[in-house]
Amino acid sequence: MKEQKKRSILKAATWRITASLDTFIIAWIITGDWKIGGSIAGIEVMTKIFFYYFHERIWNIIKWGKKK
Numbered sequence: 236m237k238e239q240k241k242r243s244i245l246k247a248a249t250w251r252i253t254a255s256l257d258t259f260i261i262a263w264i265i266t267g268d269w270k271i272g273g274s275i276a277g278i279e280v281m282t283k284i285f286f287y288y289f290h291e292r293i294w295n296i297i298k299w300g301k302k303k
């Protein structure tokens with residue numbers, strides 16, 4: 236079966252929400268301040284999108300594990 240683009244987009248969005256919620260909860264527990272936890276999670280959203288893009292571009296260059 237081939238995955239539809241809509242499914243991939245929804246999976247990416249729900250993963251981003253889950254991962255950011257995880258960061259928020261951890262930061263809140265560590266700092267004891269939900270506002271700081273929210274700030275850290277907010278910054279994390281932007282940095283992870285940026286790093287993920289370059290991570291994917293680098294893996295796209297690597298030939299290992301690809302079939303023609």
